[in-house]
Amino acid sequence: MNTPATPSPAPVVIATRESRLALWQAEHVKALLAARGHTVTLLGMTTQGDQILDRSLSKVGGKGLFVKELEVALEEGRAHIAVHSLKDVPMELPEGFALACVMEREDPRDAFVSPRYASLAALPQGAVVGTSSLRRQVLLQALRPDLKIEPLRGNLDTRLRKLDEGQYDAIVLAAAGLKRLGLGERIRAVFAPDEMLPAAGQGALGIEVRSDRQDLIAALAPLAHQPTWLTVAAERAVSRAMGGSCSMPLAAHGQWHGDTLHLDAAWGDPEGRSALVRAQAQAPVATLAQAEALGDAVAAQLRAGGAQGL
Incomplete structure (x- = not known):
């Protein structure tokens, strides 16, 4: 009796910007998925953020300009996943989208x-x-x-x-x-983090999908790195509580000491009218909710110190 063949996983199309770094990131995820039996292709795209080069991002809409076109490709079904540098991803994803996976972090400095x-x-x-x-x-x-x-x-x-x-x-x-x-x-x-505190999510890759694609979320689960995911969730919670913009003069960086996450943040006035405001807290963190609560607590400290959100 013949054993039925295991069905091949459905093909996966990755939406990516066409910069050399974005393509490296997409190829990295492609190789990891291919090693798990997926057929993977890339859909290269130029985003608004890539086209507007004569003005600072803070003046033209922030780093979300780098992800919008990729989300449209996911929405229309032309692509299935988008690989982002988490530093570029807005704190609130549009309705219908989810962060399916955060991968192990490279050097965040x-x-x-x-x-x-x-x-x-x-x-x-x-x-x-x-x-x-x-x-x-x-x-x-x-x-x-x-x-x-x-x-x-x-x-x-x-x-x-x-x-x-x-x-x-x-x-x-x-x-x-x-x-x-x-x-x-x-x-x-x-730069040591205590000299130049990194941005929330710096050095980490996140994979975005439509939130109704549970099959893709399950397929991406093996690529996730939970300690990184918890760390960047805490960092991004600081930014979200301060107004959610990637273009804010805000730093947030977490480091593990055993099961305790130490979270530092800093806010500065680009006009130089006030001194840098710093805050830090630590707590045992095992869930995304605990990570976000730690981020909220650090953001509250920043505001108490005079930092201004959006």
Whole structure:
């Protein structure tokens, strides 16, 4: 008697931006799913965030501009999942969408990149540092008020090219992106979290699906890394409680000490009118609800210290 063949998993189409880093992220997930028997293809897309390069993200709608077109592809059934850098994902997903999986985190720290200078401390007074992030801007201003912080947009390769052309003395980028693309040698120094507190979700990949696709949620479950998921849930809860914008001058970073999650956050005024506000708390965390409660508590501390949400 012939044993019936196990049906092959349904094909999976991944919606992705077409930057080199986004494609690396999508290919990484594709390889992991393919190893589990799935047939996987990529649907490359250009998002509004990729097209608007002459204005800062905080002025044109925030980092959600990088995910909207991908969500439309999921909604229309042209793709089934979208792989995001969690740092770019709005705190509240649209109705009908869910974060199905958070994968193990790469290095969450910020990297100092410069062809001429070995560290932030080595920069001369008045040096020009490029960053696209209000968070990095306020943290850099707190560390070195004498520097000139200039906007820097574009994908990773574009930012490095602008640096190499001499438009900046140094730039600050996420260490994770450089490492994923094999560009770790460009990192001159990595900032300790207590110097430059990372953004919520920095270095972690999240996979978004339509919330009614329980089959996909089950298929993605083996790719999830629970300690990372709990950490970024706490970090993102700080941002959500402060108004939910990825473009806010806000940092939130969690670290495990045994079963206890230590969560630090910082908020700064981009105009430099007030000092950096810092907050921290810790608690045993085993569920997403506990992680989010810890994030809410840290956000309340920030507000009590004078931080302004949206």
